[in-house]
Each structure stands twice: as C-alpha cells, then as structure tokens.
Amino acid sequence: MIRPGRVFLSIFFVLPAVAPARTWAQASSAPPIVIKDITVEGNRRVQDAVILGRVQTPIGAPFNPDRLSEDLRAIYGLGFFDDVQMRVEDFEGGIKVTFVVVERPFIRDVQFVGNKKLDTSALLEKAELKLGSVYNPVEVEKAAQRLKEQYEEEGYFEVKITPGIQKFADGDVRVTFGIDEGRRITIDQIVITGNQGLTAKQIKGVMETQERQYFILRGTVQRQKLEDDVERILALYNNHGYLQARVESHDITVDRKKARVTIALKIVEGPQFKVKSLDITGNRVLPLEDIRRQVLLKPGDVFSRQKLHETVDGITRLYGSAGHASADVAPLVSQNLEDRTVAIRLEITEGPEVYVERINISGNVRSQEKILRREIPFAEGDLFTSSKLDRAKQRLTNLGFFETVRASTSPGSDKSKILVNIDVVEKPTGMFSVGGGYSSADSFVGTVDLSQRNFLGRGWEVAARFRGGAAGTQGTLSFTEPWLFDRPLSAGFDVFDSRRIFSDYNFESAGGDVRFSHPFLDYARWYLNYRLTDDRISNLQGEALVSLGDEQGTRVTSAISPSVSRDTRDNVFTPARGNFSSLGMDFAGIGGDSKFVKFTGATSEFLPIWFNHILALHLEAAHIFGYEGKTVPLFERFYLGGPNSIRSFKFRALSPIDANGVKTGGTTQVLGNLEYLIPLPFNLRLAAFTDIGNVYGFSTKVDLTNLRYGIGGGLRWISPFGPIRIDYGINPDPRQGEKSGAFQFSVGSPF
Template identity: 25%
Template sequence: MYLRALRLCTSPHQWARSGLIAITLICIAFVAAPRAAEAQSYRFDNVAISGNQRIEAGTILTYAGIARGQTVTAGELNDAYQRILGSGLFEEVSINPRGNTLEISVTEYPTISKIAFEGNSKIKNEDLSGLIESAPRQVFNPAKAERDAAVIVGAYSESGRSAARVNPKVIRRNDNRVDLVFEIFEGKKIEVQRVSFVGNRAFSDRRLRRVVGSKQAGLFRALVNRDTFVEDRIEFDKQVLADFYSARGYVDFRVTGVNAELARERDTYFITFNIQEGQQFKFGRITTVSELNNVNAAEYQAALNVRPGEIYSPAKVENSIARMERLGVRQGVDFLRVEPRITRNDRNLTLDVEFALVRGPRIFVERIDIEGNTTTLDRVIRRQFDTVEGDPFNPREIRESAERIRALDFFETAEVEAREGSRPDQVVVDVDVEEKSTGSLSFGASYSTSAGIGFAIGFSERNFLGRGQKLSAQIAASADRANYSISFVEPSFLSRDVAFGLDFALVETTDDFALYDTTIGTFRPSLTFPVSENGRLRLQYIAGYKDMRNYTGSSGILAQEVARGGDFESGAGYNYTYDTRRTGLNPNAGVLLSFGQDFYGLGGDREYIQTSARAIAQTRVLNEEVTLRATLEAGALNYLGSDDSRAVDRYSGQIIRGFEPNGIGPTETNGGTVEQLGGNYFAALKLDAEFPLGLPEEYGITGGAFLDIGSIWDVDTAGATGTLASTGFKPRAAAGVSVIWQSPFGPLRFNFSQDLEKQPGDKTQSFDVSIASTF
C-alpha cells in the first residue's frame, strides 16, 4: 500500500491544478506517516567491553544487567545504556550489538588529583572544603561539581553576598587525572536598607523591627552581620512575627507576603512584610471537665494560673496543661491528657477555654535514641527529658524536652521526633543534633568615669568536656583595680535538678575614691535548686579574706580599722529568688524578687549577719514603645558581740546615680578634710523610663529618664577624731536623662544627672558612662 501510494504521487497524469494540490498533500501525508516499528530481540553469547582503565569489566556488566545467553529487546538495551551512564563513572557510553556479540565501549571520567579554590577571601579554603562533595582521589563527576558550586554560592548567600558566582573549572593532567578548580567571584555584601511593615496598626514599625532578625544597615555595618540580606532569614522572621502577635492575643495574625526588592544599583534590599493583625482576643470563661471517673475536675481547675479577662496567649494554655498533667502525675493518674477546647466569641472578642481531662492512648516510650553528638555526652541530652524508657508517652512533654535541648545552646540544630517502636503501643524518640562551638576566648577594653580605662581577657566554655558544665575565668585590670575570677557550674549535681557552683574571686584596689588600698578574696561553693515554678533557692558557704592598708587620710575611724590588718571570714547563707520571667507568660511585664542572708561566724575572725533584698518590676506601655522599670534595693550588716564593721565591709558604692562611688553616707571631717566612711545599711529606689528618640533605628540610640532616691547610713563611731555627719538615715535624690547606645561593644548608657537632695560632704557626679543594664 505504501509503495502504491508513492507511485501514484509520481505518475505523470494530467490533473487540474486544484486536483494536483490535493493529491500532493495526500502523498506527503503518506510519506510522512511513521511506520510501525518492528520489535527486535537480541541474544548475545559474548560481551566485549573496551575503554575501561580503572573500572573492572565485571562491574560494567553488572550495571548493564545483561547476562550471556539472555534474550533482550532493543528497549532493554537502551535501559542497560542508561544504567551504565547513570552510574556516574563514565563520560561516554556506547552499546552496539554485532551478531552474537554485544560491544560496550566506555570512556571513564578522570580522577580528581586535587581541588583548589581561587578568588575567595571571605570564606577560608578549609571551610569550603568541608561544604563540597567532591574530593581528591575520587572520580570526577560534572553534576557533582555543579552541585558543589551551588552549595558554595549558598554559603556566600547566607553571609549576605547574594551576588556571588562560582564556576567549576577542570584542568586536564596526564594519566586521566584532572585538577578541579572552583573560580569564585565573592561580590559585595548586599545590605538591607529598609525593613518596613504594611498592615500593622497595634504596633509600630519600630517595635516590629526589634522582633525580626533582619536588621537595617547601621552605622557600624562592618561589625554587624544582621544588616545583610539572607533569604533564609525571612522565613525565620515570619515565624517570630507570628509568635510575637500570638503571645499578645492576635490569634488571626498572618503574614500575607514578603517583598524583598533589590535596588536599581543592585547593592541594597528593601524588605516589606505584608501582615494582617486581626483582632486581639482575651480569655473568656475558663472551665475544666473530667471524663474520668476517678479524677476531680475542681482540683485541676484550682491548679490553673490563668484568669478570665487576661490577654489570650497559647503559652498560657500550654502552661496550664503542663500544670494539670503534673498534678495528674502526683496523683498517680496514668495516661492523663488535657485537651483544650476553645470556643470563639467574635462579638466580645473572647475565647472560652474548656480543659477536658481525658484518657490518652496507652502508648509507652520504648527508648530514646540520640545521634549526632560527637562531644556532648548522651546523659547531658537525656536529662532534658522528664520522660524515661517505659514511661507513658506524652507528646507535649517531648516537645518541651526538645525546647530545653535547643535552649542549651550546644547545638546548631536539634530535631526531636517520635516514631512507632517495635509494637504499635510503643514509640521510639529520635534525637538528632549537630554540635557547635561552645567555647570562647575574649579580649576587651573598657572605660568608666569611676575606674578609667581597663583591659580584660577571659575564657569561657559552656559545655566543658561535653558534660554540660560551665567553666569561665577572667582577668580584668585598670589603673586602680585588678580582678581575677574563676567560676564552675555543674547544672545537674548527682543527676538531680540541682546546680553545684564553685566561685573564686580576688580583687585588689588602689581606688582614688578611697584613701586606702584593699585586698578581698572570696571562695564560694553553692547549691541551687527549684522550690516552686518561679522560685529558686541557693545555699552557699563563704570563706573570705579582707584587708585594708596604705591609709593616707586623717580619719580616726578609718585609721583604727586599717590598723586591725587582715580578717578571715567563714559563714553560710541562703538566697531565694522569685522570677516570673522564667515562665514568659507575660511578654510585656515581669517581676524579680530576691532575698538572702549570710551568717558569718563559722570560724573566722568575726561574727555578723549580712542581709540583702532586691525587687525589680518592669512593664512596657504605649504599644510597647516605652519601658518602665522600678528597682528597690536594700542591705544590712548586723554585727554580733563586740565585733564592729570596717569600711571594706560597709556599703559605699554608687547605689544611686548623680553621686560618685563612695560619695554619700556617713563622713568624718578633720581639719577641713571630709572622708567617706560607708554605712552598715543602705536603701535605694530607682525609677527608669526608656523611650525612642525618633532617630533612625539603625543608629541604635534611644533615650531614658530616671529618678533615684537612696541613702547609706549607720557607722560605729569608736576611734573618731573629727566631726561625724550623716550617720543617720538621710535620703539623697537625683534625676536626669540618659542616652542609651546599642554599640557593637555592648549597650552603653550615658547619664546626665542633677542632684535634687544632698547632704554636706556628698560628692556629686553630673555625668557618667556605664554598661546599660537589662532586665
């Protein structure tokens, strides 16, 4: 039929013009139509392999998957070709059937003689070598080299160099070897010029910029890496924004999109987060119901620490569930699960929460497998779990354990997942971590108006010998002070939730604010453990040495105290701390309370009791733009028997701003010279406000205002040769403004003060620079 149609097309009959066109089209269709492929099969008695130098013929035949005497089709021959080529060992492959012989010809990829990097300066060669798959003495694979180039580009992109390019280049050598060279163009860092938000009403751009990890380019952009554009950081920013709003009751919040626009000059990015805040919800009715016969719902309702009318927060719900489940453990209720059932009330913007006490599935923890920890011991990770092998499986406890492992800050990544164990009623908890460096060696310089210029060197290891222990040592010196300290902490003493601490400090001063030199040494072992959800108790022993010498003043009291020489001290004490910041349930406010006493007289030269107390409360107002903080501190020295205090023991530091260190308190005047004596008691109230100044955030400069009121009083008057003053309680007061700078060297606070109330002999200070404290 095919041949007949062809003859018809080429016959010389005379047709009308239109008929010729139609016949021509029919002919073309017949000629172009594919013929049915005839299926072919082959049978080979021999296989001839050529071109291979390093790869054994048997290996190639195994990839081909064709046995001698086997009947194969053309499609199966093509599959064999694909398998050999897909092995990644050969640059070229051909398969030719010749009679009863199958000829396989290959050209092997060369081996890599060496790998080099050219053009890189920001990332070291050894770091790049650890990123790539290709390695010397391996077979060169172009696809793998391209993947390596992409990985290197990704590493530069993570450091903010999005314009980086990498070209893998091959240099041929003899003996079928090559040098693999990665030619790198690093490019410049692309900075983030502006981070802005669209759709935010409750919180300003300034407040939200403090939440996200992406930062705008600042004055010290060479020292701060977060002002460069990193694409992966955007996803992190979206999550922290969601967490920020969720913790403040905005349950419908979502990020609808993020625009990262590259400037026309291609040297900077403009990042815009498009968000929908939604409405802020509060807790409505909070109830507890029990679906278990032996569980009283009222007892569990009483364990809640959340109340109607509070701003809704998922963290508060999780905390309530944890408290209920812990109560269930204490009561011996196995497999207790608390299900929060939430009812939304859009009319009054509340969420009713019903905590249902139900029986969870009978699933046990078969084992906990830990992988990836090359330095950290298994037990350091395992003790973050409240669950052990054989315990009932609780998904919430596993999630909390995962967060505790991440909070250790020993690992780059820490993934915790549960999978089915050897039986359906058992699970295996897999922990996969990646170690990171936990040690540091620091060198620094400092300046303060009281101590002048100083230098420091320090060593710190947060995971000492992989045991989770903390070890630090520091030497700091200035013109009038030398400080040596060593600290060690075992966070899980005797495998319990007890921290064992060991501290040693030696301080020597030749202070210009005092007319004598001091030497103070302290040795302090301690045990710290929780006593409640927010409370911790520290028990400690103190051994110390204090000495005053080289007195050059005229005070009879100080001269008598210096003449006593050095004193050895020995005592024991406690300190209780209540800190609501531990739970993090209120993101805008927190309270810290601390009270402690040390009892000296367990040996040593003197007997006395030292009492200290501190209370700090902080809150953020005006949509969290302004921070208000109040601090109340007090201390007392009570000597027993005939013992008296010395200036080296008494309170004399800068308890309030506006006055010099050792600038207030009891004084003794001889011949017109006024000398500060320090006091056995002190009390200080500090009120602070921090607020934005309207400057660009990248400057890192905010403002502050403060009002300080305090006093130091009471001193033993034995030995006095001059006129005493301010021995009783007489408050001083100072107010001022501050400029707070988040510098690359740490937060600095510049205080400009004006005394409002002072006493004769006080030493005022109108300006000082200090490290800005955080709460």
C-alpha cells in the same frame, strides 16, 4: 557538542545488523546465538563496573536485541555520557557485545565574571554546580536561573546572566557565568486599595517588604518575601475577623528610568465576623472550668484566628501537664453569613495517660550521661508531662555546657508510651588566658585565668584566677561539686587573697569560704555559706585618718550566710523571660572580731516585648548594723557606682560623706535598674538603661526622695564565656566634684 539524541540513532543502526541473524535463528533448528562476552569502550573516568552494573543481560544469555536496547538506554540514563552505541561481533562461537561510550566532560572550575554586589562564595553556593560533576547544559541553565533569582532577591531586577564554557585540553570544562548586575531597584511606594476595616499602616506593619527609608531601610523588592507578605496580610485580616479576605492582586510596576518600583496591593476584605458561641466537648479528665481559663475568645468578641490557635495550644499544654500528652483539640468554626457570626466548637480527644518508655540522650561527647540525666525531672516509667519536659530543657540549658539543647518526643511502642529525645551540642567550657585589659573597677590590669565549668565531663567547676594592676591584686582558687554523693546537694569552697588600693586607704583580705546549696520546690534553692577572713586596713591618708582612724588595723571576720532564691529564668546567662529573686543575711560573730548582721533582698524580672526585644527590671535593697557595741567594718559597708549598680558613676563613687569630706560607706542602700535590650546580628545586643538608687549611712537618713540616677546605653557581646558589656552612663545632675558620666566595662550580666 553534546548530542543526547545520538543514543536513539545508535539503536537504529545496530538493529539491522543483528536482525538477519535473529531471523535465521528462528527459521532453523540450530541452537540460539549466545552472548559470550560484554565489554565497554571509550570510558576514561567512569569505571567498567558502574556501566556494566546497568546491563541486565547476562553473559551466556541468548542474543535479544530488544533487551540489549533497554540496557543501552539504562547506560545512557546514568547521565555520564554524551553518546552511547552498541557494537555486535562474532566471538568464540557466539557474539560479543561492546557498549561504546563517549563521556560527557567534567566540570573542573566554575567562574563568575562581573559580580560586584554579591560575593562569589554566595553565588557558587546558589549555583549548586559541584566541581568534578558531569557537565550538563540543562543543569547549567537551571543554575543561571537560580543566580538570577538570587539577584532579584537582592533587588537587582535588571541583572543579565550569560552562561558559557571553556574547554581544557583533556576535554573537561570551566563553566563561566557572565554577569551584568545592573542597578538595584528600590521600592518607591506601596499602594494599598480596597481596605476599609484596616488601615494601610496596619497592613504595612506586618509586611517585611518595606518602602525605602534613607539610612534605615533599603526597600528592595524580593519576590518570595512579597509572596510571604500576602500570607501575613491574610493572617492579619483573619485575626481581625475578616475570614473571607483575600489579596486579589499584588502587582509590581518598574520605572527603569528612576530605578524604582511601585507595589500595588488590591484587597477584598469581605465581612467581619464575631463570635456567637464557643462550646467545648469531650472533656472528662479535666473540669470545664480549668479548660475555659485557657479560652481567649468569648461571645461578642471579634473573631481572631490567632487567639483560637493560642486557645488550642493552651488547652493542649494543660492536658500535657496532666499527663495526657496525646490529647488532641480540634477547633471547628462554622460561619453564618446572614448575621456575620461564627460558632466555635472545640472537640477534645483526651487519649490515655502517657508514660515515659525511654529517654534517649545524644550529642554529649565530653559530658558524662549521668550529668544530663540528673537534670531531667522524670525517669523512665514516670508519667510524662509537657511542663516537666520544658523544665528539663531549661535546666540543661542553664548548666552552661551546651550550645543548643533540643528536647522532643516521639511515639512509643503503644499509645500509652512515649520516647523522650534529648539532643545537645556541646560548647567549650574551659578557658585559659594570659593577658591584660581594662576594668571600670580596677583600671588597667593583667590577668591569668584558668577555669573549667565541666571538669573531666563530670560537671565539676574549677577555677584559678589572678589579676593585678595599679589598683591592687587578687587571687582566687575555687572548686564546686554540683551533685555531692550523686544527690542534688551542691558543695564548694573558695580560697582568696586580695589587696586593694583606694584613694584614702589600703585594704587587704585573705581567707576562704565553704558553701552548700540544695533545691526545693520547683524553682527555689537554699544556700548556706561560712566564711573566715583576715582583713586589714592600713595607710589611711589625710582626713581619712581622722574619720576612719578606728578602722585601721586587722580584724578577723567569721560569718555564716543563709539565703534562699527562686529562679524561673529561661537562661541564666542571657535571660529573655522569667524572674530571679533572693533573700539573704550575713551573721558575723561566731568567733572573730567583727559583730554585724546584714540583710539583702533583690529581684530581677525579664519580659519579652516584641521582635525579640527584652525589658529587664532589677530592684535591690540592703541593710547592715553592728551589735554588742561594735560598728560595722568599713569593708562591709555599702557603696554604689560601677558596672553593676548606677553606671553614670565610677566604682564606689556614691557614698555618705562625713564632715571631713571622707566617704565613710553606708549602712542602707536601695538600687533600681531598668534596661531595654535590642538583638543584633553576630550575638550582639544594643542596650538602653536607667539606673536609680542611693546609699545612706551614719550621717545621713534614709530618704527615698533623695535618689541619684543615671541614663545611658551600651553594647553586649554574648561570648562563649558570658556577656561582655561596654556601657556609658550619663549623670544628668552632677554635683560638686562629680563627673558628667562614666564608661563601664565588665564581663557577666548586670543583674
């Protein structure tokens, strides 16, 4: 049995033995008794050096019982020992002091018996008992209490936890926790009283604690969550002008017979306050009109603490964008109980302009530092603005090289200087795979994919891809240098060869392209591509031989393609907010056989709604025409249907049809997509969508009242290499020969 009090008994019994010597030494002229040696006995695991390191009395010092008693207490304070005693004996003309210790047992194992609802690994983490640590019954009791709290967090209020130990032959112990979990107690109802200004539905709407709803919410009681809910309720009232509101009680009544609880919340609302005045002082750098545009409250409004916080944040960001990163906005709110109003004063301390003293970059193991620095739109010595720091984080995230990007600041050497800290966590950017799969466009395919988005850590993107199946084959080699000659000029090329088998004909294409792009303004970029391809249509079948006979044979297409885009998305791979818009054209006729002009325009908007839900809207239109008596080549015409257009139709299923029933492709297309995304655990997203559009061509006129549409849902997995999507689109109005829906499987964003 462990007896912490033994240390004091040891001191008591030692002192009488040494007291006569001490008295004799004081009463005579003989030299003092000297400590010749200090040793340790009884320790098995704890090293002598650790124990003697707590002893302040040195060898050669005069014998001092009081000082040695302090040393004894210090040794016991290590926490490794059940008992500590001190023995004093004659030794070489002086005395020898020996500290005799009895080590506490060590924890060799921790075992849980009876747990079925909670995993052993989770309980072990919660217990916080480390294997190999010293056994301490007080710590074991604390561990049992933590385990009980964990069970209560999950709604098991009847749980009983009994700690115990099992001794091994060498004295070590196994700590055991016997667990009787009992039943999970669920919430029968939440009763709210005292509320008049806000409804019970509004109050429950901000609470994480919820009543049981079968198959939706399990409605379990978690004490900490309930405490947090009290704060959420007060914040709700503060945002509706009730500055003196309080939750007077939040009682839990347990019906153990039914395993149900009732939570009773008693609220005292107090008066509702409105804004009487809002004054701004201290501004010299920025005009008052610019500051007031950030103010979300005006006289006569019901006071809202959240709107006040957002106002302060907006003004602070405004100053940060103007180079005053140290600006401080202090909101002062004075309540007037007589007329139930508040007077708000925003006191601004602008501070000096702040300059970047140093940019610290960490976490880049494979990536060269320069590929991070070139994405940061400021340098050391530049005026610091918070908007540029946000832009730096956005640009680094959009590289696709990093799992996380953290951009923060810390004070510099004086008030006018600031340190910028960029910390990244790299993620895999290379992929090698050999396998097979299913694509909505190609059916079953075999694939070989070798790609690296950050080759040699220099930001180069290289790829070699091959895919083949019943519908054809495709091979591609590509290379991109995003910063040619260390300038923000992206340059790259692609070489490709593909063969596709359609129902009416076969199509073969071989060639390559060279591409350049360069940013301009803050979020815009221009592109210039040149492509040269050798295209061949063969094996026309049935009626297609009549309708498309002129398309059979080989054509050389030489085309230049200028375009511009503007991209404000927060993340190009999985956007949650922002816009991407583009305008482009293809001009074919710089040599070669094809003569056509193609115009395209598209815009995508991403809006965060609530609870991290996202609403995405995409609009697209395109038109193509031939010139100098040439028709538009079949392989350049428009078709809709597939994973990136109208998902209720299979790949290229929508097309103008001639009198022979042959799909001839279109010269004009319009497309719209609306998608609602709900985040799920494990990097999953649930999607609901509506697609609408049509293709118009040689035999059909553009008619926006004649649009095809589809509705459906799907699942997205945000993998390290991009979103993987599975969708099912429903065709609500199938026409002759059409199916009622289609599955779509693809990799990448739909738009």
